[in-house]
Amino acid sequence: LAKTTQPISMDSYEGQEVNITCSHNNIATNDYITWYQQFPSQGPRFIIQGYKTKVTNEVASLFIPADRKSSTLSLPRVSLSDTAVYYCLVGDIGGATNKLIFGTGTLLAVQP
Amino acid sequence: DTEVTQTPKHLVMGMTNKKSLKCEQHMGHRAMYWYKQKAKKPPELMFVYSYEKLSINESVPSRFSPECPNSSLLNLHLHALQPEDSALYLCASSQEEGDQPQHFGDGTRLSIL
Numbered sequence: 001l002a003k004t005t006q007p008i009s010m011d012s013y014e015g016q017e018v019n020i021t022c023s024h025n026n027i028a029t030n031d032y033i034t035w036y037q038q039f040p041s042q043g044p045r046f047i048i049q050g051y052k053t054k055v056t057n058e059v060a061s062l063f064i065p066a067d068r069k070s071s072t073l074s075l076p077r078v079s080l081s082d083t084a085v086y087y088c089l090v091g092d093i094g095g096a097t098n099k100l101i102f103g104t105g106t107l108l109a110v111q112p
Numbered sequence: 113d114t115e116v117t118q119t120p121k122h123l124v125m126g127m128t129n130k131k132s133l134k135c136e137q138h139m140g141h142r143a144m145y146w147y148k149q150k151a152k153k154p155p156e157l158m159f160v161y162s163y164e165k166l167s168i169n170e171s172v173p174s175r176f177s178p179e180c181p182n183s184s185l186l187n188l189h190l191h192a193l194q195p196e197d198s199a200l201y202l203c204a205s206s207q208e209e210g211d212q213p214q215h216f217g218d219g220t221r222l223s224i225l
Contacts, residue, residue, distance in 0.1 A: 032212065034212045034213060036213075041200070041218070041219070041221065042218045042219070043116070043202050043204070043216025043217050043218050043219055044155065044202075044214075044216050045216070046212075046213030046214070046215075049212060049213065087154060089212070091210070091212065092210070093210065093211060093212050101157075102154035102155050102156075103154060104154060105154055
């Protein structure tokens with residue numbers, strides 16, 4: 001299983017760019033990297049997914065170096081509403097669900 | 113708004129009660145999941161249903177009994193729960209088992225007295 005390691009928490013201010021890095025040294029060839037966001041008392045919400053290099057959507061970018069042993073979620077110009085827990089997951093899409101395990105997550109606190 | 117609907121949002125029950133949690137999705141997904149999440153912890157997988165059949169049981173105690181009546185509905189029957197079972201119970205679905213992303217409901221906050 002590809003275990004993930006993330007910082008427990010991060011602080012930021014409104015308008016700043018936030019980069020959250022996830023380590024996954026044992027990532028397998030078929031594994032994808034998926035990030036979720038979770039607000040208190042809500043279910044996790046999909047943010048972005050990637051396999052290699054860079055992926056960008058309307059809310060975030062995901063940077064994956066060539067060795068794929070880590071990935072960085074980039075949130076541009078955060079606001080107070082981005083305060084949440086961010087989870088990095090690594091697993092084989094379409095493979096055994098057991099391989100999709102939530103790590104400890106990163107609590108991002110955005111201050112005014 | 114979430115595409116996966118869970119009811120009730122909150123549930124308080126005694127240790128001798130029998131209750132059920134319900135989950136519904138109309139996205140045509142063939143895989144549905146139950147997760148348990150304790151405060152300040154990540155979600156932990158409990159059960160997986162694929163095409164209405166139980167695919168994975170993560171060694172969950174028998175006081176939790178899942179049921180998938182049809183492809184859109186997922187129930188979790190509760191009986192004789194313990195105080196340590198108090199948690200947020202999340203339902204999720206995906207196109208096929210193991211697919212990402214999974215679509216989560218907002219959960220049922222369960223408190224055992």
